[in-house]
Amino acid sequence: xxxxxxxxxxxxxxxxxxxxxxxxxxxxxxxxxxxxxxxxxxxxxxxxxxxxxxxxxxxxxxxxxxxxxxxxxxxxxxxxxxxxxxxxxxxxxxxxxxxxxxxxxxxxxxxxxxxxxxxxxxxxxxxxxxxxxxxxxxxxxxxxxxxxxxxxxxxxxxxxxxxxxxxxxxxxxxxxxxxxxxxxxxxxxxxxxxxxxxxxxxxxxxxxxxxxxxxxxxxxxxxxxxxxxxxxxxxxxxxxxxxxxxxxxxxxxxxxxxxxxxxxxxxxxxxxxxxxxxxxxxxxxxxxxxxxxxxxxxxxxxxxxxxxxxxxxxxxxxxxxxxxxxxxxxxxxxxxxxxxxxxxxxxxxxxxxxxxxxxxxxxxxxxxxxxxxxxxxxxxxxxxxxxxxxxxxxxxxxxxxxxxxxxxxxxxxxxxxxxxxxxxxxxxxxxxxxxxxxxxxxxxxxxxxxxxxxxxxxxxxxxxxxxxxxxxxxxxxxxxxxxxxxxxxxxxxxxxxxxxxxxxxxxx
Amino acid sequence: xxxxxxxxxxxxxxxxxxxxxxxxxxxxxxxxxxxxxxxxxxxxxxxxxxxxxxxxxxxxxxxxxxxxxxxxxxxxxxxxxxxxxxxxxxxxxxxxxxxxxxxxxxxxxxxxxxxxxxxxxxxxxxxxxxxxxxxxxxxxxxxxx
Numbered sequence: 314x315x316x317x318x319x320x321x322x323x324x325x326x327x328x329x330x331x332x333x334x335x336x337x338x339x340x341x342x343x344x345x346x347x348x349x350x351x352x353x354x355x356x357x358x359x360x361x362x363x364x365x366x367x368x369x370x371x372x373x374x375x376x377x378x379x380x381x382x383x384x385x386x387x388x389x390x391x392x393x394x395x396x397x398x399x400x401x402x403x404x405x406x407x408x409x410x411x412x413x414x415x416x417x418x419x420x421x422x423x424x425x426x427x428x429x430x431x432x433x434x435x436x437x438x439x440x441x442x443x444x445x446x447x448x449x450x451x452x453x454x455x456x457x458x459x460x461x462x463x464x465x466x467x468x469x470x471x472x473x474x475x476x477x478x479x480x481x482x483x484x485x486x487x488x489x490x491x492x493x494x495x496x497x498x499x500x501x502x503x504x505x506x507x508x509x510x511x512x513x514x515x516x517x518x519x520x521x522x523x524x525x526x527x528x529x530x531x532x533x534x535x536x537x538x539x540x541x542x543x544x545x546x547x548x549x550x551x552x553x554x555x556x557x558x559x560x561x562x563x564x565x566x567x568x569x570x571x572x573x574x575x576x577x578x579x580x581x582x583x584x585x586x587x588x589x590x591x592x593x594x595x596x597x598x599x600x601x602x603x604x605x606x607x608x609x610x611x612x613x614x615x616x617x618x619x620x621x622x623x624x625x626x627x628x629x630x631x632x633x634x635x636x637x638x639x640x641x642x643x644x645x646x647x648x649x650x651x652x653x654x655x656x657x658x659x660x661x662x663x664x665x666x667x668x669x670x671x672x673x674x675x676x677x678x679x680x681x682x683x684x685x686x687x688x689x690x691x692x693x694x695x696x697x698x699x700x701x702x703x704x705x706x707x708x709x710x711x712x713x714x715x716x717x718x719x720x721x722x723x724x725x726x727x728x729x730x731x732x733x734x735x736x737x738x739x740x741x742x743x744x745x746x747x748x749x750x751x752x753x754x755x756x757x758x759x760x761x762x763x764x765x766x767x768x769x770x771x772x773x774x775x776x777x778x779x780x781x782x783x784x785x786x787x788x789x790x791x792x793x794x795x796x797x798x799x800x801x802x803x804x805x806x807x808x809x810x811x812x813x814x815x816x817x818x819x820x821x
Numbered sequence: 822x823x824x825x826x827x828x829x830x831x832x833x834x835x836x837x838x839x840x841x842x843x844x845x846x847x848x849x850x851x852x853x854x855x856x857x858x859x860x861x862x863x864x865x866x867x868x869x870x871x872x873x874x875x876x877x878x879x880x881x882x883x884x885x886x887x888x889x890x891x892x893x894x895x896x897x898x899x900x901x902x903x904x905x906x907x908x909x910x911x912x913x914x915x916x917x918x919x920x921x922x923x924x925x926x927x928x929x930x931x932x933x934x935x936x937x938x939x940x941x942x943x944x945x946x947x948x949x950x951x952x953x954x955x956x957x958x959x960x961x962x963x964x965x966x
Binding site for chain 1: 822824826827831834838841842845846847848849852853854855856858859860863864866867870871873874880882883885886889892893896897900901903904905907908909912916919920923924925926927928929933934937938941942945949953954955956957958
C-alpha cells in the first residue's frame with residue numbers, strides 16, 4: 314500500500330508542476346474543441362499534435378500529458394455535439410446520440426450534458442483507480458514474458474481489435490497486414506538489409522509513423538468530409554431551465570454509471586478494443602438489465618440511464634486502454650497506439666520496464682489523467698455553449714487549417730518535401746480503403762507494432778533454431794492463443810445464435 | 822466497385838510484395854529466420870484475404886453524391902500540390918494558395934477564402950515559427966520574414 318502512495322506522490326509531483334498543469338489544461342481545452350468538430354475525434358487530435366509537441370522539444374512526460382489530456386478532452390467533446398445535434402463528434406459517441414439527442418429535444422439538453430459530464434468523470438476516476446491498482450501488478454507479471462509470449466500477445470491484440478470492429482473481420486485482418494507491411498519498409502535492424510526501399514534514400518529509414526497517421530486521419534478524413542459538404546448543421550439548442558441534473562436523476566442513474574464504468578475499464582484493458590466497443594457493450598448491457606425489471610424504461614427515446622451508460626464506459630475504457638500500453642507495450646486502442654508511436658519518437662519503448670526506469674513518466678501520466686478529468690469536469694459544465702460555438706467555424710476555413718497544421722507537423726520531423734508527398738499519397742490510398750470498409754485502427758496498430766512483432770518472432774525462433782513449436786510451448790502463450798481464438802469465434806457464434814433465435818421467434 | 826475489386830487489389834499487393842521481396846537476402850545469415858520471411862508471410866496473408874474477398878464478392882461500395890468525385894480528385898491535387906510547394910514557395914505563400922483552392926472546394930467565396938488564407942498562414946507562421954520554435958520554410962519570402 315505504501316508503495317502505491319509513494320508512486321502517487323511521484324506522479325502528482327510531476328502533474329502539479331506549473332508547466333504540466335498548464336499543458337494539461339491547454340490539452341483538455343484543445344481536445345474538447347477537436348472532439349466537438351464533427352468527424353474529428355481523439356485519434357485525429359492526438360495525431361496532429363504529436364509532431365508539434367516533438368518539434369517544440371517538450372520533455373517526454375509533458376508531451377505525453379498533453380496528448381493524454383487531448384485524448385480525454387476529445388472523448389468529452391465528442392458527446393456535446395452528439396447530444397445537442399445528433400452528430401457524434403467521434404465514434405464512441407454514437408451510442409450517446411441514441412438517448413442524448415431525444416433528451417435534448419425534450420428540453421433537457423443541459424441536464425443531459427451535465428449528467429454525461431458527471432458519468433464520464435466517474436468512469437474516468439474508476440479507471441484511474443483501476444490503473445493504480447492493476448498496472449504495477451500487470452507490469453511485474455509482464456516481466457516474465459519472453460519473445461514468444463510477446464509475439465502471441467500481439468496476435469491477441471490484433472484479434473481483439475479486428476473481431477470486435479465489425480461484421481467483416483477479413484477486412485480488419487487485411488488492414489492489420491497492410492500496417493505491418495508498411496512497418497517492414499526500410500533497413501532491417503538485424504541484418505542491415507534494405508527492404509522495399511527501391512533505392513530511395515528517403516525510404517531507407519522507413520516510413521515514419523507520423524506520416525501514416527496524419528495521412529490516414531487528417532488527409533483521408535478531409536476527402537471523406539467532401540462527400541458530406543452539402544449537409545449543414547445548425548446549433549439550435551432547445552432552451553432548458555435547469556443547468557444541472559438533480560439528486561433524483563443522480564440516484565436513478567447511479568448503478569448504471571457504476572456498472573458501465575466497470576465494464577468500460579474491463580474492455581479498455583483488453584489490448585486492441587477501444588472506447589466505441591466499450592460504449593456499445595455497456596449500452597446493450599444496461600438496456601437488457603433495466604428493461605427486464607423496469608417497464609417504464611424508454612431506451613432510445615431519451616432515458617437518462619441510456620445516456621450515462623455509454624458515457625461512463627467510453628471514458629473509463631479510454632483511460633483503461635493505457636494499462637496494456639504502459640505495462641505490456643501493446644496499446645489498448647487506436648489512440649493509445651498513436652501515443653505509443655509518440656513515445657518511440659523519444660526513444661522510449663513502453664513496456665513493463667518503464668515502471669522501474671521512468672516512474673516519473675508513468676505515474677506523472679496517471680496523475681495527469683486524474684487532473685485532466687477534474688479540469689474537464691469543471692470546465693465542461695459552464696463552457697458547453699462556448700464549445701458548441703466551435704461548430705460555427707465554416708468548413709472553408711476549418712479544412713485548410715487542419716491540412717496546414719498537419720503539414721506543419723509532418724514537415725517538422727524531417728524538414729523535407731518527400732514526407733509531405735507521402736502524406737498526400739497514403740491519405741488518398743487510405744480514403745479508398747475506407748470506402749471499401751477497411752477499418753483504420755488495425756492498420757495503425759500494425760504500423761506501431763510491426764517492428765516489435767517481427768523482432769520478437771525472430772528472436773523466439775532463434776532460440777530454438779527455427780522450431781515453431783516455441784510459440785506454443787509456455788502456459789502463458791497457450792492461454793493467449795486460446796483467448797485470441799475465443800475473441801474471434803465467440804462474437805461470431807453469438808451473432809449466429811441471436812439471428813437463429815430471432816428467426817425462431819419470428820416463425821412462432 | 823465492390824469487395825471483389827478490393828480483393829483483386831489485395832492480390833496485386835501480395836504479388837508485388839512477393840516479387841519485390843523475393844530477392845531480399847542477408848549477406849551473413851546468423852539466425853534461422855532472415856529478413857525475408859516476415860514480409861513474405863505478410864504477403865501470403867494479404868493474398869489469402871484477397872482470395873477470400875474475390876470469392877465472396879458483393880457489398881458494393883456506396884457511390885458518392887453527384888459532383889463529389891470531381892471535388893475529391895481536386896482535393897487530392899491540392900494536397901499534392903501543397904506538398905510540392907510547401908518548401909519551394911515557402912510556408913506563407915503555399916498555405917495562402919492552398920487555403921484559397923481548398924476553401925473553394927468547401928464552399929467559401931473567393932474573397933473570404935483569400936482573406937482567410939492569408940490571415941491564417943501569417944498567424945500560423947508567427948505562432949509556430951516565432952513563438953513555438955517549430956521551424957517552417959520561408960521560401961520566396963525568406964529574407965522578408
